[in-house]
């Protein structure tokens with residue numbers, strides 16, 4: 471009897487997707503069945519001889535990994551829209567291994583989280599929550615903890631892809647007077663209904679009251695929010711990052727917050743993740759940090775898990791992937 475193809479899964483999947491995984495009869499599932507990250511050595515050990523892998527953004531897929539996998543590997547299916555953890559050049563060279571990812575299904579949830587952080591920052595929710603939990607509350611005050619509102623202000627979106635557009639579409643409802651966006655190319659079709667203007671990055675920095683980072687991490691965007699960028703921003707500006715931590719230089723951000731070069735940063739993504747509890751950004755009154763929950767809804771995470779299973783099975787059985795990164 472010929473052996474069943476092996477599908478390595480590096481994490482417990484969301485409940486519905488996990489149930490589906492456990493019911494698969496056409497593959498042998500080898501799973502690190504935990505909500506914690508699989509250790510590197512364990513990953514390299516378990517991938518040996520696998521035909522496909524379902525992985526997360528915390529699993530580095532590089533030459534060492536591919537060598538450990540060997541020639542049976544046909545597909546890497548990441549449960550994420552970002553794939554900066556995958557060395558795409560190495561993958562291409564490794565006998566045409568396909569790369570699946572999970573775009574579209576997480577757009578709404580991630581855009582919602584961006585709005586959540588924008589509102590938390592603008593209304594100083596972190597300080598307000600701290601007041602309550604410290605017991606030094608007091609009740610209604612006419613002058614304490616006043617935030618700022620979006621009416622008539624300028625919104626700047628860095629990266630006007632699926633998530634950037636969905637974020638802008640939500641935020642215009644808060645009364646922004648103008649919308650600017652920057653990125654690798656204009657997206658007239660989505661921009662026009664919002665009256666959004668494609669502008670150089672520096673202009674966006676100089677004019678925006680709220681800057682939302684919605685672009686992928688790559689060689690061009692790594693560290694693009696650095697000292698020089700913060701110097702160009704308004705002192706009253708709010709920065710929200712729901713993309714990737716490494717797009718922001720965190721040392722420069724801390725300095726900018728300390729010097730009051732910008733008003734507030736709200737980060738769903740950091741380097742590292744999680745950010746250590748004693749990191750100065752965690753305790754900074756003008757920095758709000760979430761533990762990378764951009765797409766964390768029941769509906770979205772199950773949809774991501776299911777799409778990752780679809781992609782993995784398609785890759786293993788030589789069919790077109792539902793969502794494939796063109797390498």
Ligand SMILES: O=CC(=O)O
Nearest residue numbers: 549550551552765
């Ligand atoms: O950050 C999450 C993702 O890329 O899906």
